[in-house]
Amino acid sequence: MGYKISVERVKSSRIGEVDFNNLPFGRHFSDHMFMADYFDGDWHNCRIIPFGEYSIHPALSALHYGQAIFEGMKAEKDEDGNPIVFRPSKNINRFNISADRMAMAQMPEDLFMQAMDKLLTIDKDWIPSAPESSLYVRPHMFATEEFVGIRAAEHFRFVMFTCPVGAYYNRPVKVFIHDKYIRAFPGGVGFAKCAGNYGAAMMPAREIQKMGYDQILWLDGIHHKYLQEIGTMNIFVIIDGVIITPGLDQGTILDGVTRDSIIQLAENEGYLLQERDISVDEIINAYHEGKLDDMFGTGTAAVLSHIGEFHYKGENYELPPIEGREISNKLKERLTGIKSGKAEDIFGWVHTVPVGVYSGS
Numbered sequence: 001m002g003y004k005i006s007v008e009r010v011k012s013s014r015i016g017e018v019d020f021n022n023l024p025f026g027r028h029f030s031d032h033m034f035m036a037d038y039f040d041g042d043w044h045n046c047r048i049i050p051f052g053e054y055s056i057h058p059a060l061s062a063l064h065y066g067q068a069i070f071e072g073m074k075a076e077k078d079e080d081g082n083p084i085v086f087r088p089s090k091n092i093n094r095f096n097i098s099a100d101r102m103a104m105a106q107m108p109e110d111l112f113m114q115a116m117d118k119l120l121t122i123d124k125d126w127i128p129s130a131p132e133s134s135l136y137v138r139p140h141m142f143a144t145e146e147f148v149g150i151r152a153a154e155h156f157r158f159v160m161f162t163c164p165v166g167a168y169y170n171r172p173v174k175v176f177i178h179d180k181y182i183r184a185f186p187g188g189v190g191f192a193k194c195a196g197n198y199g200a201a202m203m204p205a206r207e208i209q210k211m212g213y214d215q216i217l218w219l220d221g222i223h224h225k226y227l228q229e230i231g232t233m234n235i236f237v238i239i240d241g242v243i244i245t246p247g248l249d250q251g252t253i254l255d256g257v258t259r260d261s262i263i264q265l266a267e268n269e270g271y272l273l274q275e276r277d278i279s280v281d282e283i284i285n286a287y288h289e290g291k292l293d294d295m296f297g298t299g300t301a302a303v304l305s306h307i308g309e310f311h312y313k314g315e316n317y318e319l320p321p322i323e324g325r326e327i328s329n330k331l332k333e334r335l336t337g338i339k340s341g342k343a344e345d346i347f348g349w350v351h352t353v354p355v356g357v358y359s360g361s
């Protein structure tokens with residue numbers, strides 16, 4: 001714990017301006033944010049300050065060359081009203097994997113955790129309590145060196161802010177399996193949570209959204225055949241009672257925290273689960289044989305979201321009603337129970353923010 005975090009509090013809170021019964025995703029921001037700057041090989045000026053704008057240089061290297069990464073976590077309150085966060089150590093670990101791939105500075109886990117705990121202690125009243133709502137935590141880092149020329153930057157800014165949010169999807173998702181655009185290739189950056197992965201997906205996503213679909217279900221970059229992931233979620237398919245999800249070995253998809261949790265929960269429940277390649281032909285054949293029981297996506301923002309329908313090469317395929325999807329409904333219930341602190345945390349996933357440690361600062 002070598003880092004000291006200073007605190008400057010807001011003069012008056014904006015919390016009264018927010019309707020906590022009607023929370024669109026990512027539109028409201030809590031009172032404070034954490035910020036730190038990296039130069040001379042270490043993090044400096046670690047501070048919690050009022051949430052707000054800051055100025056940047058026109059030659060800020062992240063804007064030109066794309067060294068920018070982020071994470072997403074959710075804080076809720078347990079039965080005793082203490083802030084809890086689901087598996088944050090997986091997020092800091094993935095953050096540093098992304099940083100490494102993008103030639104950016106590592107963020108020490110103790111600084112990350114201290115910043116998060118302190119921020120959540122100060123803004124704990126912003127954690128909503130309505131079902132399916134939470135305080136979304138957005139850590140991110142970008143290159144701040146001011147130069148024109150292509151080389152890895154040596155100055156970075158790390159910022160963590162929070163947003164009270166409701167459900168990401170409030171109905172089954174309609175996905176479009178794209179046979180033209182590709183998100184990631186082996187050897188690329190598909191496994192990293194870097195801003196460019198999302199920027200590159202915007203145009204194809206906007207095209208399919210105009211056609212009435214919610215998200216693209218991406219195929220692999222070599223064969224254009226194997227399922228990869230959805231824009232904001234990992235993908236699971238259930239064929240004839242067997243849960244199948246693509247493996248991480250190609251480095252083309254995000255190692256989702258929710259994905260890993262669903263895998264462990266499924267195994268704990270005794271369901272058959274396979275991490276393997278799954279082709280679009282396999283799911284379409286299963287559909288025609290009446291064996292495609294379920295498809296769903298998993299992610300921090302979207303939790304477990306059922307797919308209602310998918311599109312491939314001009315055809316729409318409608319999936320069974322949500323009520324009958326016993327396996328995924330059970331897994332969702334188990335996951336949300338643990339995440340919200342209501343069910344026993346048998347895996348030790350829940351981090352309780354030590355508010356007593358930070359409330360005096």
Ligand SMILES: Cc1ncc(COP(=O)(O)O)c(C=O)c1O
Nearest residue numbers: 232233234254256257258299300
């Ligand atoms: C591309 C992509 N895949 C998968 C996920 C799910 O990851 P996690 O469960 O860690 O939120 C996300 C969301 O973070 C994502 O953006």
